[in-house]
Amino acid sequence: MPKLLSDQIDEHELEIILRELEKAISSEGDIVEFGCYVGTTSVPMTKRLAATDKKLYVYDSFEGLPEKTIEDQSPAGLQFKSGELAASKKQLIKNFKQAGLPLPVINKGWFSEISNEQVPRSICFAYLDGDYYLSVLDPLKLIWNKLSPGAIILVDDYANEALPGASKAVDYWLKTHPAKLKIEHSLAIITPIV
Numbered sequence: 001m002p003k004l005l006s007d008q009i010d011e012h013e014l015e016i017i018l019r020e021l022e023k024a025i026s027s028e029g030d031i032v033e034f035g036c037y038v039g040t041t042s043v044p045m046t047k048r049l050a051a052t053d054k055k056l057y058v059y060d061s062f063e064g065l066p067e068k069t070i071e072d073q074s075p076a077g078l079q080f081k082s083g084e085l086a087a088s089k090k091q092l093i094k095n096f097k098q099a100g101l102p103l104p105v106i107n108k109g110w111f112s113e114i115s116n117e118q119v120p121r122s123i124c125f126a127y128l129d130g131d132y133y134l135s136v137l138d139p140l141k142l143i144w145n146k147l148s149p150g151a152i153i154l155v156d157d158y159a160n161e162a163l164p165g166a167s168k169a170v171d172y173w174l175k176t177h178p179a180k181l182k183i184e185h186s187l188a189i190i191t192p193i194v
């Protein structure tokens with residue numbers, strides 16, 4: 001496997017992401033990633049999409065993490081601060097060009113300000129990697145009604161005590177939105193029951 005572009009995921013995690021993408025790819029719709037950073041995951045996902053008619057839509061503030069909410073507080077996660085993990089859109093584009101890949105649809109902005117029109121009409125696979133409570137919950141709200149039958153959502157850091165907001169957002173959402181939930185590595189693998 002080629003070298004990863006950052007330490008934001010490890011090879012095992014990427015294997016799981018690509019495996020789940022493979023399962024979802026036969027379903028209708030496009031792919032979204034909320035929290036793309038420098039493209040560590042977007043670049044290998046785009047390689048897999050090359051021979052398909054599917055598009056990748058990526059979303060990021062490109063200003064790093066927002067402020068934590070109460071749900072994100074953890075003594076194990078003091079290194080995560082507002083502004084941390086800021087990557088430029090330029091760097092993301094450069095990484096795609098260096099890999100010889102077509103660019104995804106890039107949306108710059110806070111997830112809370114993304115409009116319905118900026119999200120594809122139909123989605124078969126979503127990777128949510130915004131680290132914080134609202135950074136997972138806001139995308140869940142944006143994508144849920146657009147998921148096609150067979151769609152899969154992966155949420156990173158579900159099993160990460162440094163980032164407790166991710167699992168709190170998933171658990172809160174699934175109370176009222178039925179889905180199967182499986183945990184593997186640090187990922188929540190969510191299959192909505194539609």
Ligand SMILES: C[S@@+](CC[C@H](N)C(=O)[O-])C[C@H]1O[C@@H](n2cnc3c(N)ncnc32)[C@H](O)[C@@H]1O
Binds near residue numbers: 038085129
């Ligand atoms: C862990 S990194 C993502 C890593 C990326 N998936 C990869 O594979 O390289 C988290 C990213 O989410 C973005 N982010 C977090 N919360 C956000 C929010 N509420 N709105 C916009 N971007 C956000 C940060 O700017 C950061 O780039």
